[in-house]
Amino acid sequence: MVGSPAVPSTTPGTPTTNTATSNSTTSNSTTSNTATAGTTPGTTNSGGSIDPAAFGARMAVANTGVRSLVGSLSLVAGTTAEDGTFSETLSGGKISAIDMSVFVRSGAQNLALKVLIVDNKVYVGGSEIMTALNAGSRKWALASPSSANATLRTIGTQLAGYLDSASANQYALYGQAARSVVDQGSVLLGTVRAHKYGLSVDVLKLAKLLPATKSQANSMQALADAGVTTIPTTIWLDASDRLVQVSSTVKLADISSATVFRVGSYNTSVVITAPAAADVFTG
DSSP: OOSSOOOOOOSTTOOOOOOOOOTTEEEEOOSOOOOOOSSOTTOOSTTOEEOHHHHHHHHHHHHTTOOEEEEEEEEEETTEEEEEEEEEEEETTEEEEEEEEEEEEETTEEEEEEEEEETTEEEEEOHHHHHHTTOTTOOEEEEOTTOSSHHHHHHHHHHTTHHHHSSHHHHHHHHHTEEEEEEEEEEEETTEEEEEEEEEEEHHHHHHHSOTTSHHHHHHHHHHHTTOOEEEEEEEEOTTSOEEEEEEEEEETTEEEEEEEEEEEESOEEEEOOOOGGGEEOO
């Protein structure tokens, strides 16, 4: 199972699974700055339609003030399930570094993986993959499209440009790619007050909006090629138009893929650093 791990799915509704993160992030994220108030300025009353481009633009503007984000991800696709947590640092709505830990269950197999992306370098960890790589006592492996090791080369290729197509700004693109956005009103999501929106996201349009040749765009193009035209998506935003949660479902042949992306806190203390060179296996 470790031979060619899949990329962690931070795109709701994308039936890709597998990967995870690093302990080199220090995250003091006990204080949640997510949704606090009900109706977001500029929305319609519950049940009204919203212009998708304007909706996506609102989200993009809100993302520019995000410096860090801590959250979780869950995905179920057929017999595979993925649960993970992540911490990110951001600038202008784009990730500058990410630290993820993901546990994957596929049939009777379980795999705990770590992924750390910092300074545009991808590091993977976890006892199973490090054992499979014969990495000795080293805790991390450097994954690159040019790696001599086939497994690290595959992971590096899959994750190339990942920082360009993940996290908050990606979901603003979901809004821009939607065929329709419906205001579903103010709701209580757990203990958090948020505003709920129902979207029908155009798969082909989203594939074109995402950074070309990146893993998420390729996944969307593959869905379009398989005949999937739209992704039913629900987005919850806080009073500042920041993400609280995204959920979506894709049905491809006989397999349904359900994904939930949750934000636990914004702009808390998150520090992500590269591992020491002595701890890194390069293949």
